Amino acid sequence: LNMDIMQRREEMLTNMCDERARMLQDQFNVSMNHVHALAILVSTFHHGKHPSAIDQKIFGEYTESTAFERPLTSGVAYALKVLHSDRMHFEKQHGWTIKKMETENEALVQDCIPGNLDPAPVQDEYAPVIFAQETVSHIVSIDMMSGKEDRDNILRARASGKGVLTSPFKLLKSNHLGVVLTFAVYNTNLPLDATPEQRIEATVGYLGACYDVPSLVDKLLHQLASKQTIVVNVYDTTDASAPITMYGTDVTDTGLLHVSSLDFGDPLRKHEMHCRFKQRP
Ligand code: WA2
Known part of the structure; x- marks a missing residue:
């Protein structure tokens, strides 16, 4: 009888964990498809029309009113590929200088003086944000290549043509x-078998979405009435020896544990959901 109860308990944990993992993965996948569609929208109506049919106002309104299509995202933005040789012309045309992304310490010091970011130092190329959803309007004019995680994502997105994810930061x-x-936006219809070099050459910009994981996963899990029953953690396990907690607090409990795998569509990144019962039997 005891064995039977133990087995039921284990099954229950497995089902609850798998259900939550599947829900998170599905919602992520839905958002990812819509972010991809936004990249095509920018390609068609900004780069494909002269003059462009998109400006900040239109991008802001469109992305805000379609935000419900992108569950889990907290904002989307579009950054342009700008070579150093075009920087002066670009800055004159937009009426602002390309800014450097500030580090956490700089942010602390400068927090009381908003909008005084330093100009980006000279680089071969830049990725200044030109359009942003209202929720991330603070990144307009910032060179996304001046942040390590964003830069790595941009380089990988444009060479691969796929949607790519950063590690948590x-x-x-x-x-x-x-x-x-991040999805790269290209100026031509590239063949499916285009080389990375052809892709880099054809790149005109980068459409990105950010996910504030703790608050968004929280919202998702609250929709299922089980917060009292199980504890959920989500990890980036890309480096198996050093998992990064993306959701939940550290647990030392050694009770029954179930691990459900998560696939967020980027083969370079690995994620897992860990579930435990809150109470011992
Ligand atoms: N968006 C919002 N907040 C951020 C951030 C970001 N990146 N990076 C750091 N904090 C425009 O991949 C191109 C968005 C980057 C896209």
Whole structure:
């Protein structure tokens, strides 16, 4: 009888964990498809039309009114590929200088004086944000290549043509860990078998979405009435020897544990959901 109860308990944990993992993965996948569609929208109506049919106002309104299509995302933005040789022309045309992304310490010092970021130092190329959803309007004019995680994502997105994810890091103006999803925008219809070099050459910009993981996963899990029953953790396990907590607090409990795998569509990154019962039997 005891064995039977133990087995039921284990099954229950497995089902609850798998259900939550599947829900998170599905919602992530839905958002990812819509972010991809936004990249195509920018390609068609900004780069494909002369003059462009998109400006900050239109991008802001469109992305705000379609935000419900991108569950789990806290904002989307579009950064342009700008070579150093075009920097002066670009800055004159937009009426602002390309800014450097500030580090966490700089942010602390400068917090009381908003909008005084330093100009980006000279680089071969830049990725200044030109359009942003209202929720991330603070990144407009910042060179996304001046942040390590964003830069790695941009380089990988444009060489692969796929949606790519960063590891979890502290997003600008947020107190939580988050991840950024990036799709490159190209100026031509590239063949499916285009080489990375052809892709880099054809790149005109980068459409990105940020995910404030703790608050968004929290919202998702609250929809299922089980917060009292189980404890959920989400990890980035890309480096198996050093998992990064993306959601939940550290647990030392050694009771029954179930691990559900998560697939967020970027083969370079690995994620897992860990579930435990709150109470011992
Ligand atoms: N978006 C919002 N907050 C951030 C951030 C970001 N990146 N990076 C750090 N904090 C425009 O991949 C291109 C968005 C980057 C896209």
